[in-house]
Amino acid sequence: MSGCDRRTYTFIDRNKIDTMLKELESNGAAIKDCNPWYVETHQHGIKLMAEWNEALLSLTVSVTHRNWYVSYKAIWNTIDSLIGQISETKIV
Numbered sequence: 001m002s003g004c005d006r007r008t009y010t011f012i013d014r015n016k017i018d019t020m021l022k023e024l025e026s027n028g029a030a031i032k033d034c035n036p037w038y039v040e041t042h043q044h045g046i047k048l049m050a051e052w053n054e055a056l057l058s059l060t061v062s063v064t065h066r067n068w069y070v071s072y073k074a075i076w077n078t079i080d081s082l083i084g085q086i087s088e089t090k091i092v
Contacts, residue, residue: 005063005072009083012059016086017052023082044070048079059083 021031030040036051045067052059063075 006060007076007079008058008060010056010058011087012052012057012083014054016083017059019086020082023086038064046070046075 021037024039024041025031028042030042032038032040036049039048039050041047045065046063047065049062049064050059061079063072066072066075
């Protein structure tokens, strides 16, 4: 995957993971497995994979699928906003 379809967020603890998963589900997403999580958003063909490194408190999110008309910028704006609402994070 290229750099535009993957981001890593730091200072992500278990509580923040649980909050994010609940928020995604409340917005209609289907989540499979557990670390890594596979997220089907049911919006514009967007599918994500997220992997949490508990030791480093980092979460890496990858865009695995999207419809051609959805820009990576739009996807990351939404994800960054969600994570920013949950806590202050540093995007790497």
